[in-house]
Amino acid sequence: MSQDKTLLDVRGLRTAFHTEAGAWPAVDGVDFTVRRGEIVGLVGESGSGKSVTGFSLIGLIDPPGEVVAGEVIFDGIDLCTQTEEQLRKLRGDRIAMIFQDPLMTLNPVLKVGEQMREAIFTHYPKTTRKQADARCVEALEMVGIPSAATRLDNYPHEFSGGMRQRVAIAIAMLNQPELIIADEPTTALDVTIQGQILYQMQKLCRAHDTALIWITHDLGVVAELADRVAVMYAGRIVETGTVDEVLSAPRHPYTRGLLDSMPSTAEPGQRLHQIDGMAPTLAGREIGCAFRPRCPNAIARCAEVPPENTVEGKRSYRCYVPLVQELV
Amino acid sequence: MALFILRRLLQSLFVLLAVSVVVFFAVYAVGDPIELLVSPEVGQAERQALIARLGLDLPIWQQYGHFLWNALHGDLGNSFVHGMPAVELIVQRIPATFELVVVAITLTCIIGIPLGLVAGLYRDAPLGRGIMATSVLGFSLPNFWQGMVFILLFAVWLGWLPASGRGPTVDVLGVPFSIFTAEGWRHVAMPAVNLAIANIALVLRLTATGVVEARSQDYVKFARAKGVKPGRIVRRHILRNILIPVVTVIGMEFGSLIAYSTITETVFSWPGMGKLLIDSVYQLDRPVVVAYVMLVTLIFVVINLIVDILYAVLDPRVQLLEPAH
Amino acid sequence: MADPNQTKRVPTRGPMLETPRRNAILKKLNARPTVRGSAIALAVLMLFVLIAPYFAPQNPYDLMALNIMDGRLAPGAESMEGGRYWLGTDSQGRDMLSAILYGLRISLLVGLSAVLLSTLIGSFLGLLAAFKGGWIDTAIMRLVDFILGFPTILVALVLLAVMGRGVDKVVIALVVVQWAHYARIMRGRALQERRKEYIEAAQNLGFPAWRIMLFHLMPNCLSPVMVFATIQIATAIVLEATLSFLGVGVPVTEPSLGLLIASGFEYLLSGDYWISMFPGIALLLLILSINIIGDRMRASLDPR
Numbered sequence: 001m002s003q004d005k006t007l008l009d010v011r012g013l014r015t016a017f018h019t020e021a022g023a024w025p026a027v028d029g030v031d032f033t034v035r036r037g038e039i040v041g042l043v044g045e046s047g048s049g050k051s052v053t054g055f056s057l058i059g060l061i062d063p064p065g066e067v068v069a070g071e072v073i074f075d076g077i078d079l080c081t082q083t084e085e086q087l088r089k090l091r092g093d094r095i096a097m098i099f100q101d102p103l104m105t106l107n108p109v110l111k112v113g114e115q116m117r118e119a120i121f122t123h124y125p126k127t128t129r130k131q132a133d134a135r136c137v138e139a140l141e142m143v144g145i146p147s148a149a150t151r152l153d154n155y156p157h158e159f160s161g162g163m164r165q166r167v168a169i170a171i172a173m174l175n176q177p178e179l180i181i182a183d184e185p186t187t188a189l190d191v192t193i194q195g196q197i198l199y200q201m202q203k204l205c206r207a208h209d210t211a212l213i214w215i216t217h218d219l220g221v222v223a224e225l226a227d228r229v230a231v232m233y234a235g236r237i238v239e240t241g242t243v244d245e246v247l248s249a250p251r252h253p254y255t256r257g258l259l260d261s262m263p264s265t266a267e268p269g270q271r272l273h274q275i276d277g278m279a280p281t282l283a284g285r286e287i288g289c290a291f292r293p294r295c296p297n298a299i300a301r302c303a304e305v306p307p308e309n310t311v312e313g314k315r316s317y318r319c320y321v322p323l324v325q326e327l328v
Numbered sequence: 329m330a331l332f333i334l335r336r337l338l339q340s341l342f343v344l345l346a347v348s349v350v351v352f353f354a355v356y357a358v359g360d361p362i363e364l365l366v367s368p369e370v371g372q373a374e375r376q377a378l379i380a381r382l383g384l385d386l387p388i389w390q391q392y393g394h395f396l397w398n399a400l401h402g403d404l405g406n407s408f409v410h411g412m413p414a415v416e417l418i419v420q421r422i423p424a425t426f427e428l429v430v431v432a433i434t435l436t437c438i439i440g441i442p443l444g445l446v447a448g449l450y451r452d453a454p455l456g457r458g459i460m461a462t463s464v465l466g467f468s469l470p471n472f473w474q475g476m477v478f479i480l481l482f483a484v485w486l487g488w489l490p491a492s493g494r495g496p497t498v499d500v501l502g503v504p505f506s507i508f509t510a511e512g513w514r515h516v517a518m519p520a521v522n523l524a525i526a527n528i529a530l531v532l533r534l535t536a537t538g539v540v541e542a543r544s545q546d547y548v549k550f551a552r553a554k555g556v557k558p559g560r561i562v563r564r565h566i567l568r569n570i571l572i573p574v575v576t577v578i579g580m581e582f583g584s585l586i587a588y589s590t591i592t593e594t595v596f597s598w599p600g601m602g603k604l605l606i607d608s609v610y611q612l613d614r615p616v617v618v619a620y621v622m623l624v625t626l627i628f629v630v631i632n633l634i635v636d637i638l639y640a641v642l643d644p645r646v647q648l649l650e651p652a653h
Numbered sequence: 654m655a656d657p658n659q660t661k662r663v664p665t666r667g668p669m670l671e672t673p674r675r676n677a678i679l680k681k682l683n684a685r686p687t688v689r690g691s692a693i694a695l696a697v698l699m700l701f702v703l704i705a706p707y708f709a710p711q712n713p714y715d716l717m718a719l720n721i722m723d724g725r726l727a728p729g730a731e732s733m734e735g736g737r738y739w740l741g742t743d744s745q746g747r748d749m750l751s752a753i754l755y756g757l758r759i760s761l762l763v764g765l766s767a768v769l770l771s772t773l774i775g776s777f778l779g780l781l782a783a784f785k786g787g788w789i790d791t792a793i794m795r796l797v798d799f800i801l802g803f804p805t806i807l808v809a810l811v812l813l814a815v816m817g818r819g820v821d822k823v824v825i826a827l828v829v830v831q832w833a834h835y836a837r838i839m840r841g842r843a844l845q846e847r848r849k850e851y852i853e854a855a856q857n858l859g860f861p862a863w864r865i866m867l868f869h870l871m872p873n874c875l876s877p878v879m880v881f882a883t884i885q886i887a888t889a890i891v892l893e894a895t896l897s898f899l900g901v902g903v904p905v906t907e908p909s910l911g912l913l914i915a916s917g918f919e920y921l922l923s924g925d926y927w928i929s930m931f932p933g934i935a936l937l938l939l940i941l942s943i944n945i946i947g948d949r950m951r952a953s954l955d956p957r
Contacts (some may be wrong), residue, residue, distance in 0.1 A: 018678045022668025060553060063678045068669065092555030099553070104546035109568050118564070119554040171554065285666050346799065354815050464948060468941045470891045472898045473914055473933035480926055491922060587804035591895060595918075606899055609814040617814055621807075628802065 007179060007211050008034040008057075013070035015049075015056045017282070023066065024282040026052045028235030030070070031309065034179065037209040039202070041222030041243070043258070044232030047279055050215045051100075053232070054183045057213075058095055059087045074179070093123040096172035098182040102164035106156035112167060113152030116140075119174050139170035143200055162193035169197070173204060179211045187216070198225050219258050223247055231255050234280055234290035236306070241315030249326045251317040253295050289318070297321045336636055340629040347625045351618055352395050404622060405615030409608070414619035418601055423503050424494055425600030428592065429585045431507065431520035432527065433578065440528040441574065444535025449562065451540055460536060466529025471588065475522040475595035482518060490515055492597035519596040523589060527581055534577055538570030545569075572639065579635035583628040691950040695883065698942055702761045709751035725920065728927050741927040743916060749927060753935045756910040759903065760939065763820060764890035767827035772882050774828065775835025780874070782836065783843030784866045793836065800833040809892060813901040823902050827889050838881055842874040884947035887940045894936055910936045 013030040016023035026049045034040050044050040056067050059079065072079040074095065079087065091097070099105040106115060116136040120127055127135075133152065140148035143166040156164060165185055172180050182201070186194040202225055205212045214225060222229050222243065229246050231239040231254065239252040250256045257275035266272055277294035286292055288303040295302065299321060307318040398404065404414045443459055450456035483491035495512030497504035506512030542548065543566065551561050590602030597603065601620065608616035728741040728749075740749035782793040800808070812826040846852065847870065855865045894911030896902035903909045908916075910932045917928025 016669055016672060018672075018675060019668070020679075022670050023672050023675060024668050058553065060549060066672055066674050066678060068672045088552070088555050088557070090555070091553055097550075097553040099546065099550055101546065105550040107547040107551070107565050107569070109572070110564065114564075115551075118551075118556055118560065122554070122556050122560070168550075280665075283665065283668070287664055287666055343799065343802070351811075354811070464944055465941065468887065468937065468944045470894050470911075470933070470936055470940070472895055472911075473929070473936065476914070476918065476921060476929055476933065480921060480930070484922060484924060484926075584804045587807040590806065590810070591899070594899060605810070609810065610900055617811065621811055624807065625803070632802070 005035040005037075006033050007036045007038075007075060008213075009071075009073040010057070011071045011073070013053065013056055013072060014068045015052050015061055016066055016068045018064040018066065023068070025068070025235055026065070026282060027056060028285075030232075030235075030237050032230045032237055032240060034211050034213060036178070036211055037205070038228060039205060039212045039214065039226045041226035041229045042213055042215045042232060043217065043219055043222055043229060045217050045279055047234075047281070048232040049235040050217075050232050051183050054097070054181045054213065054215050057181060058091055058097060059084070060097075089123070092119050092177075093175045094177055095179045095181065096175070096177040098165075098168050098172050098180065098185045100184040101188055102161055102168055102185075103156075103188075105168060106164060108156055110155075111152070112154055112156060112159070116152070116167075116171055116174065119171050123175055135174060136170075139174050140167070142173065142204065143167070143170045144196070145170070162189055162197070165189060165193075165197060166200070169201065169204075173208070173210075176208060177210060179213070180205070181213045181215070183215045184217070185214075186221070187218075194221070201225070219247070219262055220264060231258070234285050236290065236318065238291065238319070239315070239317040241317075245315050249323075251312070251315070251322040251324075252291075252319050253297055253321075253323060254291050256323055257294075289320075297323075332640065333633075333637065336633050340633055343629055344622075344625060348396060348399065348622065349392070351621050352392050399622065404619035407608075407613050407616045409611050409613045409616075414615045415623070417616060418604060418619055418623055421599060421601045421604050423505060424598060425586060425589050425593070425602060427505055427507055428516065428519055428523060428589055428598060428600060429582065431516055432524040432585055433582060435520060435524040436527045436531050436578065436581070439524075440531035441535050443528075444532040445539060445562075445567075447532060448536035448539025448543075451536070456536075460533070463529040463532050466532075467526045469525065471522065471526060472591050472595050474525065475518070475592060478518045478522060479595070489518055494599055519592050519598050522595070523585060523592045526588075527585065530581070531574060531578065535570060535574055538573060539566055542566040542569045576635055576639050579631060579638060583631045586624065586627065691883075691946045691953065695943070695946050698946070699761060699765070702757050702939065705754045706751075706758050709748075709754045711748040711751040712755075725925055725928075727925075728931075740931045741925075743913070743928045744920070749913075749931055752908065752913055753910065753932050756908055756913050756932060757935055757939060759820070759907060759909040760890050760893060760911075760936065763824055763827070763893045763903075763909065764886045767824050767831060767889040767893075768882050768886050770824070770828045771831035771885070772835050772878060775832035776839045776871070776874075776878055778832070779836035779839030779841075780843050780866055780871055783840045783847060784862070784870065790840075794840070797833040797836050800830065801837070805830045805892065806895065809896060810899070810901060813896060818901060818904045820903050820907060823893055823896060826896075827892060831885060831889065834881065834885070835878055838877050839874055842877055843870055846870055846873050880947065880951050883950055884944065887943040887947065890936070890940060890943075 010030060010032050013027055014025050015027040016025040028049070030049075030053055032040070032042075042050050042053065052061070052065070055061050057072050057079065059067070059082070061067055067080060070080060074090070079090075082090075106112065113133070113136060116139070117129075117132045120132045120135060133149075136152055137148045140151060145151060145163060145166055151159075156167075159167060165188075168185070172182075186197055189197070198221065201212065201214075204210065214222065216222060226243050229239075229241065229243050230237050231246070231252065233254050239246060239250065239255050241251075246255060247259065250259060254275070257273075260273040261275065263272060275294055280286070280290055280293075286303065287306075288301075289295070289298075289306055292298045292302045301320050307320050309316050309318050310322070402415055406412060407414050407417055410417055447456045447459040447463075451460075479491050482489045493515060495506040495515035496509050497506045497512065498508040499505075500508060507516060548561060548565055551565055556565075586601070589598075589600055590605055592598065593600045593603035594606050601624075604616065605620045607613075608620070724742055724744050724746045726738055726742045728739060738748050738750070740753065742748055743752065778793050782790040808830050809826040812829060813822060816822045816826070852865065852869060855869050860869075893902055893909060894914070897909050897911030898915040900915070903912055905912065913932040914929045914936075917925070917930075917932070920926075920928055
C-alpha cells in the first residue's frame with residue numbers, strides 16, 4: 001500500500017541489445033521517480049535511450065533487446081518480475097502508452113471504433129457494446145475530434161496525422177490509467193498541432209490526476225508542459241529536477257548545452273549555439289563520463305570513473321564539475 | 329469503383345483479342361495450314377472442297393475475320409478425332425476439372441493457411457522450422473512423379489484407393505458431379521491431393537512470411553501496449569492483414585490449378601479438360617487445342633477480374649487510391 | 654577546453670557478455686548462410702552431374718549394347734554378361750543406373766541453358782525498359798504482363814504442340830515463358846538504382862548510354878536476378894521433365910528423366926516400379942538440392 005504520492009520508482013534499469021559480439025546497454029542504469037498526477041519530461045537526443053526506457057518500463061522490449069537489470073516499482077509492484085500475462089493486464093488499463101508514429105500504430109484494415117473498443121473489452125469484458133461505444137465517443141470528444149460518433153466507423157487513413165495522434169491519446173485515456181508513457185507523440189506532427197495536443201494532454205492529466213512521462217528531444221516542449229524534467233545522455237540520466245530549477249540553473253554541462261542550443265534562447269541574428277562533437281554510438285561510449293569528449297569543463301577524473309548521482313535537495317545530477325551559476 | 333471495373337473489363341477484352349490473334353497465327357499461319365487443319369486421311373477431291381469451305385484459299389486477314397466471327401458465335405471448329413464441335417467437347421469436360429480444382433483449393437485453404445500460421449508464429453521453434461523445411465519438399469516434388477508414387481503406394485501396394493478414373497456421378501443442377509457419392513470420393517482423393525500439394529506448400533510459406541512480417545509491425549506492438557490478448561492479436565490484427573495477399577494468391581492459383589490439372593489428369597486418367605488437351609496434342613487434333621487455349625484464356629481473364637475486385641473490397645486503402653490518379 | 658579532434662584514442666566500454674537471457678536470444682540470431690558458400694555448393698553439384706555419365710557402366714544410347722532379353726529386370730538382377738543391373742532395366746533392356754546418369758545430365762543441361770538464355774534476354778530487356786523509359790518501357794512491360802498472366806506449363810505445352818519435339822525446341826519454349834520474370838525483376842531493381850548518384854555522375858562524365866547501362870547499372874542490379882535464377886534452374890528442370898512426361902518434350906533418342914519416368918508408367922500397375930521410381934528419386938534429389946541452395950542464398954540476401 002502506498003499512501004505517499006510516489007507512483008513509479010525506477011531503480012537501476014539496464015536494457016541491452018544483443019549482437020554476435022555481445023550485448024550493448026542502450027539504457028545504462030537509470031533511476032527516476034514519478035509521483036501521482038505529475039508530468040515528467042524525459043529529454044534526450046536520438047540514441048540517448050529515452051524511447052527504450054519507455055518501452056522497458058512495461059516490458060515491451062523484444063529480442064534482440066533484453067531488460068538486463070533493475071526494478072520498476074509501480075504502486076508497490078515490481079514490473080520487472082511480472083509475467084507477460086500479469087503485465088498485459090496492467091497495460092492499457094493502469095498504464096497506457098502513446099507511440100511516436102500515429103500512422104503505423106493503428107491497424108489500417110480495422111475500423112478505429114473496433115481498435116478503441118478492444119482496449120476496453122480486453123480489460124472489462126462485461127462491458128456492453130453500447131457502453132463501450134459511449135465511452136469511446138466521450139474519449140474522442142475529450143481530445144477534440146468533431147462528430148465523434150460517426151468517426152468510430154472510419155478507417156485510420158481517413159484521419160489526418162494530428163487527428164490520428166489524438167485518437168491514440170483518446171485510446172490511452174479510455175480506461176482512466178494512473179500513468180501514461182508518451183513516446184515523442186508530437187515529433188511527427190506539425191508545430192501548430194503540437195501546441196494543441198500539448199495543451200489537451202496537460203488539461204486531461206490535470207483533470208484526471210494522471211501521471212505522465214513525456215519522452216522528447218525538445219526541451220521547449222518540456223518547459224511548457226512538465227512539472228519535472230529528467231535529462232538523458234548515452235543511456236544515463238545526467239540531471240533531474242523541477243522544470244524551473246533545471247531550466248533556470250542547470251547543473252550538468254549537457255543540459256546547459258541543450259538550453260543554449262534552443263532557437264528561442266538565441267538573440268535574433270546571432271549564430272545558433274551547438275554542442276561540439278557528436279553523441280556516441282552504442283558501442284562507442286567511453287569508460288568514464290560519456291559526455292566527456294564534448295564537455296568544456298572536463299577534468300582528469302571524468303575519463304576514469306562515471307560520476308555517481310549527486311542529490312541536491314529535490315534535484316540530482318551526475319557530474320564532477322557541475323555548473324553553479326544561475327542563468328539570466 | 330464502377331470506373332475501375334470498366335477499365336479492367338476493357339483490359340480483359342484486349343487480352344482476349346491478343347490471345348486470339350496469337351493463337352490464330354500460331355496454328356493457322358505457321359507451317360502449312362492445310363496440312364494442319366485438314367485431316368490427312370481425306371481424299372483429294374474432298375480436300376479441295378474442304379479447303380474452299382474452310383476458306384483456306386482466302387487472304388489471311390479474311391481467314392482471321394472468319395475465325396473471329398465464328399469464335400464470337402461459339403464456333404471454334406470441329407474436332408478431327410471426335411467429329412463434334414470442339415467447344416462442346418471441352419465444355420463437357422469442365423465439371424470434372426472444376427471438381428478436382430475446387431477440392432484442391434479447399435485442401436489448400438484448410439491445410440495451408442493454418443500450417444503457415446503455426447510456422448510463422450513459431451518460426452524459431454523446431455516446430456516452425458520443421459514445417460518450413462518440409463514445405464520445400466512440397467514444391468520440389470515433380471507433380472507427375474508424385475502422383476505416380478501415390479498410385480504405387482495407395483493403389484498397387486496397399487490397394488486402398490483406385491488407381492485411375494473418376495467415380496460415379498450425380499447430377500446437381502443438371503451438371504454431373506462425383507463428389508456427391510462416397511465412391512466418387514475414393515476416386516477424387518488422390519488426384520486432388522496430388523494437385524494440391526505444391527499449392528499448399530506455396531500458401532504455407534506465403535502465410536508464414538506474412539505472419540512474421542505482420543508481427544513486427546507497429547500496430548501489433550501498440551495492441552500489446554493496450555493490453556489486448558495474444559489470441560485476439562493473432563486473429564484480428566495479424567490474420568486480417570495477411571489474408572489479403574493470401575486470398576489474392578489463392579485466387580490467382582485457381583487459374584494455375586486448372587493448368588496444372590493437365591498433369592494430374594493425365595497421371596490419374598481423370599476425364600477432365602486437361603486430359604483432353606494432352607490427348608488432342610498427341611493426336612494432332614488442332615481445333616481442340618485452339619478451342620482449349622481460347623476457353624482457358626477466357627476463364628483466366630474472368631478469374632483475374634474477380635480477384636482484382638475482391639482485393640479492392642478487402643483492403644480499404646485500395647479504393648481511396650484509385651481516383652487519385 | 655575539449656578538443657573534438659583529439660587524435661589520442663580513448664578507450665571505450667566493451668559489451669556485456671553475460672545476461673540472463675543471452676543464450677536464448679542468441680539462438681534466434683542465427684548465423685546467416687553465405688552467398689559464396691551457396692554458389693560454390695551449386696557449382697560443385699552441377700559439375701558432378703555433368704561428369705557423372707563418364708562413370709556409367711553402359712551407354713544407353715548405343716543400341717548395340719542393349720539386350721532386349723534383359724528387359725524389365727528387377728534391381729540387383731544379373732545381366733547376360735555377368736554384370737549387375739543395380740537399379741534394374743527398362744522395357745528395352747537399358748540399365749536404369751546408366752540411363753539415369755545420362756538423363757540427369759540432359760535435365761541439367763536443358764535447365765541451365767533455359768535459365769541462362771532467359772536471364773540474358775530478360776535482364777537486357779528489363780534494363781532497357783528501365784533505362785529508356787517511355788514507350789519502350791510500356792511496350793516491354795505490357796508484353797511481360799501478358800506472358801506472366803498465363804501459367805507456364807500451358808504456354809510451353811501449346812508452343813511445343815506447334816513446334817514439335819526436340820531438346821532445342823524445349824529450351825526455346827522454356828525461354829519464351831521465363832524471360833518475362835527476369836525482365837520484371839531487373840526493371841524493378843534498375844528503376845531504383847537509376848536514381849542513384851553514381852548513375853548521374855556517369856552521365857555527367859559523358860559516357861554513352863549503352864555503356865552506362867551495361868557497365869554501371871547492370872552490375873548493381875544482379876543480385877535479385879541471381880537468386881531468382883538459381884531457383885529457376887530447378888523450375889526449368891521440372892518443367893522439362895513434365896513436358897517430356899506428357900510426350901511433348903525431348904525425343905525418345907535422348908531420354909531425359911521425365912521421359913524415363915513416362916516410359917515406366919504403364920508397368921507401374923503390374924508392380925515393376927523401378928522404371929519410374931528411380932529416375933524420379935534422382936530427379937527429386939537434384940531439384941531438392943538446387944532448391945535448398947537457392948533458399949539459403951535467398952535467406953542470406955534477405956536483410957531480415
